[in-house]
Amino acid sequence: MLADCCFCVTDFKDSLNTVYSAxxxxxxLAIDGEFSGISDGPNVSALTNGLDTPEERYMKLxxxxxxxxxxQFGLCTFTYDQAESNYVIKTFNxxxxxxxxxxxxxxxxxxxQSSSIDFLASQGFDFNKVFRHGIPYLNQxxxxxxxxxxxxxxxxxxxxxxxxxxxxxxxxxxGSIPEEHREYIxxxxxxxxxxxxxxxGLHVETLETEKKERYIQISKVDDEERKRRERQxxxxxxxxxxxxxxxxxxxxxxSKSGKLVVGHNMLLDVMxxxxxxxxVLPEVQTRTIYMNTMVYFLFxxxxxxIFILTFPFKSPKVVTAEGFPSYDTAQEQLHEAGYDAYITGxxxxxxxxxxxxxLTPPRAHxxxxxKLIQPFVNNSLMCYYILYNTISYxxxxxxxxxxxxxxxxxxxxxx
Amino acid sequence: MLADCCFCVTDFKDSLNTVYSAxxxxxxLAIDGEFSGISDGPNVSALTNGLDTPEERYMKLxxxxxxxxxxQFGLCTFTYDQAESNYVIKTFNxxxxxxxxxxxxxxxxxxxQSSSIDFLASQGFDFNKVFRHGIPYLNQxxxxxxxxxxxxxxxxxxxxxxxxxxxxxxxxxxGSIPEEHREYIxxxxxxxxxxxxxxxGLHVETLETEKKERYIQISKVDDEERKRRERQxxxxxxxxxxxxxxxxxxxxxxSKSGKLVVGHNMLLDVMxxxxxxxxVLPEVQTRTIYMNTMVYFLFxxxxxxIFILTFPFKSPKVVTAEGFPSYDTAQEQLHEAGYDAYITGxxxxxxxxxxxxxLTPPRAHxxxxxKLIQPFVNNSLMCYYILYNTISYxxxxxxxxxxxxxxxxxxxxxx
Numbered sequence: 128m129l130a131d132c133c134f135c136v137t138d139f140k141d142s143l144n145t146v147y148s149a150x151x152x153x154x155x156l157a158i159d160g161e162f163s164g165i166s167d168g169p170n171v172s173a174l175t176n177g178l179d180t181p182e183e184r185y186m187k188l189x190x191x192x193x194x195x196x197x198x199q200f201g202l203c204t205f206t207y208d209q210a211e212s213n214y215v216i217k218t219f220n221x222x223x224x225x226x227x228x229x230x231x232x233x234x235x236x237x238x239x240q241s242s243s244i245d246f247l248a249s250q251g252f253d254f255n256k257v258f259r260h261g262i263p264y265l266n267q268x269x270x271x272x273x274x275x276x277x278x279x280x281x282x283x284x285x286x287x288x289x290x291x292x293x294x295x296x297x298x299x300x301x302g303s304i305p306e307e308h309r310e311y312i313x314x315x316x317x318x319x320x321x322x323x324x325x326x327x328g329l330h331v332e333t334l335e336t337e338k339k340e341r342y343i344q345i346s347k348v349d350d351e352e353r354k355r356r357e358r359q360x361x362x363x364x365x366x367x368x369x370x371x372x373x374x375x376x377x378x379x380x381x382s383k384s385g386k387l388v389v390g391h392n393m394l395l396d397v398m399x400x401x402x403x404x405x406x407v408l409p410e411v412q413t414r415t416i417y418m419n420t421m422v423y424f425l426f427x428x429x430x431x432x433i434f435i436l437t438f439p440f441k442s443p444k445v446v447t448a449e450g451f452p453s454y455d456t457a458q459e460q461l462h463e464a465g466y467d468a469y470i471t472g473x474x475x476x477x478x479x480x481x482x483x484x485x486l487t488p489p490r491a492h493x494x495x496x497x498k499l500i501q502p503f504v505n506n507s508l509m510c511y512y513i514l515y516n517t518i519s520y521x522x523x524x525x526x527x528x529x530x531x532x533x534x535x536x537x538x539x540x541x542x
Numbered sequence: 543m544l545a546d547c548c549f550c551v552t553d554f555k556d557s558l559n560t561v562y563s564a565x566x567x568x569x570x571l572a573i574d575g576e577f578s579g580i581s582d583g584p585n586v587s588a589l590t591n592g593l594d595t596p597e598e599r600y601m602k603l604x605x606x607x608x609x610x611x612x613x614q615f616g617l618c619t620f621t622y623d624q625a626e627s628n629y630v631i632k633t634f635n636x637x638x639x640x641x642x643x644x645x646x647x648x649x650x651x652x653x654x655q656s657s658s659i660d661f662l663a664s665q666g667f668d669f670n671k672v673f674r675h676g677i678p679y680l681n682q683x684x685x686x687x688x689x690x691x692x693x694x695x696x697x698x699x700x701x702x703x704x705x706x707x708x709x710x711x712x713x714x715x716x717g718s719i720p721e722e723h724r725e726y727i728x729x730x731x732x733x734x735x736x737x738x739x740x741x742x743g744l745h746v747e748t749l750e751t752e753k754k755e756r757y758i759q760i761s762k763v764d765d766e767e768r769k770r771r772e773r774q775x776x777x778x779x780x781x782x783x784x785x786x787x788x789x790x791x792x793x794x795x796x797s798k799s800g801k802l803v804v805g806h807n808m809l810l811d812v813m814x815x816x817x818x819x820x821x822v823l824p825e826v827q828t829r830t831i832y833m834n835t836m837v838y839f840l841f842x843x844x845x846x847x848i849f850i851l852t853f854p855f856k857s858p859k860v861v862t863a864e865g866f867p868s869y870d871t872a873q874e875q876l877h878e879a880g881y882d883a884y885i886t887g888x889x890x891x892x893x894x895x896x897x898x899x900x901l902t903p904p905r906a907h908x909x910x911x912x913k914l915i916q917p918f919v920n921n922s923l924m925c926y927y928i929l930y931n932t933i934s935y936x937x938x939x940x941x942x943x944x945x946x947x948x949x950x951x952x953x954x955x956x957x
Contacts, residue, residue: 167651196654225656234657236582239611241640241650244673254669258659 132452132465133220135260136373142219143376146202149217149448150380153204155387155495157472159464160396161199161247164240166191175392188398189408196237197399198223198257200374201464202381203472205445207494213444214476217451220465221374222253224261228371231276233269250463263373267406270372277364330356375404387495389475391467443476547867547880548635550675551788557634558791561617564632564863565795568619570802570910572887574879575811576614576662579655581606590807603813604823611652612814613638613672615789616879617796618887620860622909628859629891632866635880636789637668639676643786646691648684665878678788682821685787692779745771790819802910804890806882858891 134142150156166174168191175184200221205214225235248254265273304312330346330353348356369376378400381388390396402408447453454469475495482499483490493499549557565571581589583606590599615636620629640650663669680688719727745761745768763771784791793815796803805811817823862868869884890910897914898905908914 163654164651170649224659226660227657234585234655236579236653236655238651238653239578241652242642244639245641248670248674254673255663258669259663 132218133222133256134262135222135256136226136262137260139221139262139373140370145217146219146377147380149204149219150202150384150386152206153217153384153386154207154214155205155389155472155475156381156384157201157203157205157389157468157475158381158393158396158400159201159390159467159471160197160399161201161252161464162192162195162197162243162395162399164192164195164238164243165395166240167194167238184394185398188395192395193398193402193408194236194238195240195243195399196223196225196235197396197403198261199252199464200377201466201468202377203465203468205472205476205495206448207492208446211446212492213446214472215448216445216469216472217448218454218465218469220463221377222256222261223264223374224257226261226263228263228265228273232273232371252463263371264375264404265372266375266404270368270375273368273371277368281361281364328353332356332360378404387500389471391471391474443473443480445473445476547633548637548671549677550637550671551641551677552675554636554677554788555785560632561634561792562795564619564634565617565799565801567621568632568799568801569622569629570620570804570887570890571796571799572616572618572620572804572883572890573796573808573811573815574616574805574882574886575612575814576616576667576879577607577610577612577658577810577814579607579610579653579658580810581655582609582653599809600813603810607810608813608817608823609651609653610655610658610814611638611640611650612811612818613676614667614879615792616881616883617792618880618883620887620891620910621863622907623861626861627907628861629887630863631860631884631887632863633869633880633884635878636792637671637676638679638789639672641676641678643678643680643688647688647786667878678786679790679819680787681790681819685783685790688783688786692783696776696779743768747771747775793819802915804886806886806889858888858895860888860891 165171168174169187174187174191179187200223202219202221204217206216207213208215225233225237227234244254328347328349330348332344332346333341334344335341346356398408454466479493479495479497479500480491482497483493486499580586583589584602589602589606594602615638617634617636619632621631622628623630640648640652642649659669743762743764745763747759747761748756749759750756761771813823869881894908894910894912894915895906897912898908901914
């Protein structure tokens with residue numbers, strides 16, 4: 128039984144297999160992100176002008192939104208139960224923070240927008256969970272760099288590689304030893320000499336104290352013990368690497384699954400997800416991003432259960448998976464990412480099933496893999512506008528729209 | 543009795559008189575700030591290179607540090623008690639956040655640096671207090687703008703001014719009424735006509751519901767009641783204005799007091815304080831900023847009680863003012879701004895008293911207004927370096943220095 132659906136760095140590793148199997152068994156996934164801000168330039172309505180082309184919006188968001196942080200990621204998995212004729216859901220809320228992994232890792236800077244922070248604060252958002260216990264992440268390039276660092280260090284240790292005592296980018300050879308120090312140097316057992324003298328019988332390792340002070344531990348070991356320690360060290364390093372890649376592993380799993388992913392106002396979520404966990408966004412929204420990374424389409428959808436009830440869509444039958452905490456639509460928890468993802472998934476099911484009412488004979492359940500859904504994938508740009516008047520008769524245009532993404536070709540992960 | 547020395551927006555207004563009188567009675571003040579980051583470009587050691595001139599450091603900090611947020615401000619006031627021969631201290635910790643005041647107020651963006659946030663998180667810093675309950679503030683220009691907004695609205699209401707029904711920047715006059723609507727328009731009692739018909743007997747006011755929906759309330763009142771309501775409204779508006787100016791009022795009080803203000807590594811604190819609560823920093827650090835706003839000097843000082851104990855300085859006698867929570871130097875709370883300010887004040891007293899040991903006969907107490915202190919004001923640039931080796935023998939240079947500022951000419955406040 129999960130205590131709640133919120134995951135921090137402390138319980139992330141233990142939850143990963145649960146997340147992986149939830150993604151694996153799901154028919155479709157719903158995601159949602161919460162950000163430290165929306166726009167560092169134009170106001171939000173100018174940034175998401177309903178009359179912009181997808182290319183225009185992409186360019187605006189890339190220019191003005193990518194320096195904010197996606198710091199809460201909601202994932203809700205939907206699995207159809209044929210026997211019970213309902214969907215079984217599992218919801219996850221991940222708090223995310225780019226905690227520097229070590230002294231050479233990137234020190235990320237991100238912008239906060241006070242109106243966005245104030246809005247999330249008014250919804251009871253827990254900033255301490257983000258900044259104290261957020262799950263770290265690396266993008267693909269950072270992951271490759273860290274992996275290379277580990278491999279270089281491994282090949283240098285225990286004399287198995289070709290250790291370089293020359294600074295990189297230096298044209299000088301090793302320094303010559305002054306005459307008066309030759310005898311002393313000759314007597315000194317430095318680390319290189321030790322491992323040269325005892326090529327099989329020593330285990331040399333750089334360790335860190337709790338205070339992050341580094342020291343070298345040299346142990347006399349026989350061949351078998353040395354190999355055992357070597358394996359242990361490699362496993363520990365692999366564990367550290369996995370911890371550093373952190374939340375990006377969930378994104379890799381979503382991408383690899385090839386499952387349908389739905390969201391609301393989702394272009395921003397998709398762009399942040401690629402930018403933060405994958406790579407720098409291409410300058411122009413080309414076919415590359417459509418075909419090679421993720422394919423998205425715009426879909427009309429309004430994130431509100433009232434909308435579902437008043438429109439021809441029927442509220443779908445869902446149950447929470449056993450052992451998972453459940454959301455209640457009667458007690459709205461809008462703007463918790465997991466809840467928003469859950470509601471978005473409900474909307475998607477309602478609309479998919481609505482398409483089934485046009486069939487002869489009508490069908491109550493339309494699976495997410497149905498051909499009826501296909502025309503909306505990467506093909507349709509539909510915006511739904513609601514015009515409503517406030518009591519002071521100022522007219523407000525509320526653009527409600529939904530972007531659904533569909534991963535066709537999973538993007539490559541670093542190995 | 544104050545529960546603790548931390549102030550949020552909820553208890554700020556009630557604490558203001560306590561803060562004002564603490565500043566008023568003090569012999570000198572110590573301040574310290576905590577920031578959302580230090581550098582958006584070069585690493586911190588390059589930014590605060592001990593070999594830079596004050597001008598170079600100023601330019602670097604202005605370029606790379608001002609987009610971060612000063613979100614905790616510590617103030618410690620020191621008052622000498624002649625009878626008891628000790629200092630009486632009062633410590634305040636203010637959480638600060640630029641919560642947008644209304645729909646036209648600026649939507650501040652600020653940068654966070656993940657290493658700084660991570661460091662504060664590891665010290666138990668409470669980010670929820672900042673983002674949920676931080677005290678707002680306005681700089682001088684924003685305060686003037688808001689004051690003008692209020693005055694313009696006041697002069698337009700109740701027909702006392704010259705209300706303009708023409709959009710600003712419009713060259714057109716009022717539109718002409720089409721023939722077929724003349725009769726209807728003639729019958730309509732719009733707000734302008736009402737206050738014209740009842741110039742003394744009506745009170746017109748724009749109010750807001752809890753949902754921020756605005757509506758106009760028109761009440762029939764006699765002349766006396768109308769004036770009473772007018773006064774009430776003005777008082778309420780003045781209160782709102784003061785709430786919006788918020789924490790800047792503490793900075794105004796410090797500046798007006800003309801008291802000696804001490805800090806450590808203080809150029810950054812002074813620059814953030816001016817930038818955030820006063821005005822945009824001048825392009826180049828000219829005499830203007832020295833003479834007209836604040837005068838600062840650099841002083842060698844290390845923020846650590848161990849330093850005080852091992853150097854010739856004696857630990858000073860201080861007691862916490864009655865009703866104020868006390869800090870204990872045995873339980874270090876470094877990097878809570880109020881504690882850091884307190885420790886800095888202790889260091890200053892020790893060093894000031896140390897100067898007294900050179901007098902004949904020696905004097906145990908040197909007041910902060912003493913002529914012995916004067917040579918260090920705006921005159922001295924002294925850096926103290928400690929070179930120490932870590933256990934792994936990598937050499938680390940720790941630059942320890944302290945900047946003390948002294949307000950000579952208080953900067954003008956908006957009226």
